[in-house]
Amino acid sequence: MSLRNSAHRPRKNRAESMVSALAVLLGVFAVALVVTVTAAAASATTDHQPLNQPPLDDGGPLANGYKVFHGAPVPANWPVVFAAVPPRLDLSNHGPMPNFQDADPNKYTWYFGQAPGEHAVSVPCTVEGFPNQPCVSKVVEYTFNGHGQFHAVCTVTDPQNVTVAVLSVMVPIAAKPIPLARRKAIRREFRDWQVPDWHRYTVAVKGLRAMRVWDHVALVHANSFLNFTASTPGSNSRSVAHSSPAFLPWHRAYMRILERLMQKYLRDDAFAVPYWDWTMDARGATLNMSLYPPNHPSHEWLSQWKPSRASPISLFTDRYVGPDGDPKHHDAVPTGPFCSPVGGNPNCTEEFYIPVRFNLGSIVLQRRIGRQSGAILPTAAQVAKMMRVTEYDTPPFGSKWSDKYAELGLKSFRGLLEGWSGVDSDIGGMHNDVHQWVGGAMLNVQYAIMDPVFILHHAFVDKLFYEWQLQHHCFTADCHRPRPQDLDATIPGVEMTPTGPILRGHMFDDDLSPWRLTTRDVWLADSTGDSILSEYGWAEPGEPGAWLDDEPVTEASANTTTAAASKDETRSSAAESVGVIVSLWTAVIAASVCLLLSPLF
Numbered sequence: 001m002s003l004r005n006s007a008h009r010p011r012k013n014r015a016e017s018m019v020s021a022l023a024v025l026l027g028v029f030a031v032a033l034v035v036t037v038t039a040a041a042a043s044a045t046t047d048h049q050p051l052n053q054p055p056l057d058d059g060g061p062l063a064n065g066y067k068v069f070h071g072a073p074v075p076a077n078w079p080v081v082f083a084a085v086p087p088r089l090d091l092s093n094h095g096p097m098p099n100f101q102d103a104d105p106n107k108y109t110w111y112f113g114q115a116p117g118e119h120a121v122s123v124p125c126t127v128e129g130f131p132n133q134p135c136v137s138k139v140v141e142y143t144f145n146g147h148g149q150f151h152a153v154c155t156v157t158d159p160q161n162v163t164v165a166v167l168s169v170m171v172p173i174a175a176k177p178i179p180l181a182r183r184k185a186i187r188r189e190f191r192d193w194q195v196p197d198w199h200r201y202t203v204a205v206k207g208l209r210a211m212r213v214w215d216h217v218a219l220v221h222a223n224s225f226l227n228f229t230a231s232t233p234g235s236n237s238r239s240v241a242h243s244s245p246a247f248l249p250w251h252r253a254y255m256r257i258l259e260r261l262m263q264k265y266l267r268d269d270a271f272a273v274p275y276w277d278w279t280m281d282a283r284g285a286t287l288n289m290s291l292y293p294p295n296h297p298s299h300e301w302l303s304q305w306k307p308s309r310a311s312p313i314s315l316f317t318d319r320y321v322g323p324d325g326d327p328k329h330h331d332a333v334p335t336g337p338f339c340s341p342v343g344g345n346p347n348c349t350e351e352f353y354i355p356v357r358f359n360l361g362s363i364v365l366q367r368r369i370g371r372q373s374g375a376i377l378p379t380a381a382q383v384a385k386m387m388r389v390t391e392y393d394t395p396p397f398g399s400k401w402s403d404k405y406a407e408l409g410l411k412s413f414r415g416l417l418e419g420w421s422g423v424d425s426d427i428g429g430m431h432n433d434v435h436q437w438v439g440g441a442m443l444n445v446q447y448a449i450m451d452p453v454f455i456l457h458h459a460f461v462d463k464l465f466y467e468w469q470l471q472h473h474c475f476t477a478d479c480h481r482p483r484p485q486d487l488d489a490t491i492p493g494v495e496m497t498p499t500g501p502i503l504r505g506h507m508f509d510d511d512l513s514p515w516r517l518t519t520r521d522v523w524l525a526d527s528t529g530d531s532i533l534s535e536y537g538w539a540e541p542g543e544p545g546a547w548l549d550d551e552p553v554t555e556a557s558a559n560t561t562t563a564a565a566s567k568d569e570t571r572s573s574a575a576e577s578v579g580v581i582v583s584l585w586t587a588v589i590a591a592s593v594c595l596l597l598s599p600l601f
Helices: 002-047 195-210 213-223 247-266 299-304 380-387 407-411 413-418 430-438 445-450 453-471 519-523 567-600
Strands: 067-070 080-085 107-113 124-127 130-134 139-142 148-157 163-174 185-187 495-497 500-502 536-538
Touching: 067 148, 067 163, 067 247, 080 148, 080 163, 080 213, 107 139, 139 213, 195 213, 195 247, 213 247, 213 445, 247 413, 247 453, 247 519, 380 413, 380 430, 380 453, 413 430, 413 453, 430 453, 445 453
Parallel strands: 185 536
Antiparallel strands: 067 080, 080 139, 107 148, 124 130, 124 139, 148 163, 495 500
16 A cells, blocks of 8 residues: 555656646746736837827926926026916817907916025016016916026916915926937928828927917017017117017027927927928929839828819828818818818817917918919029028118118028018018918918918028028128127117117127027037037938938926937837847746656656
8 A cells, every 4th residue: 555655656746746837837927927018018108108198297286186387398598488287178179169268267376486496486477478577377488597496386366366276396497508309309391291290290289279388489479579679668669580680590599499399298309390391382393203202101192192272282281281271261271280160161170279369350270372462482593592692681680771771682691581682583582472472370470370380481491591501601600790890870779888889689699589598599509519509400301311210209207307218219228128028938938848847857
């Protein structure tokens, strides 16, 4: 009996070993499965953030459901736009019809720290484009002193002055110089964008519009036609940013501020706004399809697209900004991403409105493409002639060259690009002509940004400005105009000071109102990162690098001064994750084989 039991004991031990091996094997498989699922979830969370969920700060324990959107991190001296975001705000612009009066019964009062770590206090800021105002509005703009972590507070009170919420956030301001983007934001011609690229652009526009940030930016542009620069009110007949030397530097800063806001909304510090090279669509121009080979994302669409009255060029189609306005419905844009059902087309599924308080005569986007008298798009030949002009600006540094200044009008690059061609009709109206050709909201130049075509237009104007700087090696103060020696008392707006004549607001180191930025900040190009020209660049139309692109970079955190990882780093991290998972499962399989075979030995 004992011998029989002894003979069977090894088999029993083998069976027990098999059970133990299977138990261990199941445990290892479970661990591997958990690791794999966790890695996949983390990857999805990091790399596939929903586009309509921008980085909003929760505002702290007293926020009562309100959140804060702000444009930081930015370098020192750059403005930060703040928006109080009410609970359940629809950022897609697909919600119920908004209040046309754009009214909010609550009062929003902002306070800002004056130094890193200090408590927030009451200070003036920019409200609806006006500088040095009481900081009371749902959306405000403020420039901090220095760099570091600053405190911002917003108190929300109802009409009975009862506190509804108190929002408290920390705001990172970076030292200069700083490479805000490890990889330059590359602006591409719109035809080189893939459909997902354009979807991201429209999502950012609509989200910023829903938070009223877009309205604030529009009001900054509208009020740039006013005079905030004279030492005595009314003594300077010039506007802040138009018909004067600051036109190109001011709009370069303006575009970069807006581009950073879109980057923040999309959690992508390499996002760049598109540009529209209107010379490719000018009269007599034929689209060069060799720029769009069969593997180009727009090849099939461009090769099949046919112009029509409503869509004379491909930009004005539902694929991009939508068509011309419908003359039967007060020139309202009927379809596309920026239409509205109250514009006359009940099939429009968007909700893109213009605030009544802007007094544009319509709450919906309007266009009159090519229907203005004399409206034409500038040609490549006209641009080439303009680019040969060597002087940045010439007396009287305005919009009209007549009498003794007539010949100087031929020599002002800024004047010609802005559209004041003077006696030289061969160059035409450039920037101004494009506003006139699109018509509608674009023709109401103060609020032209309410048509998102404005962004593509001015991105190209900035590109031409940069190319002129390259062509004429003009990245220093030496070639900027005016200088004191260029001015005299006969030039409108000139002020005589103890140090000589100045054209306030338009000298190289004057502030570009309403900001603390100067022309110097946006003019110089260097390798230290101290110029915005080190943060972004352009790709030529059809350039392979413009469309052979991968997924956008995403920010790891919305409230750190560290920029989002570059694409190479993203790919590297993904490869490392895949490598870890593959190694883990290889080990699991090897362990399984060993455990299953071990009882046999």
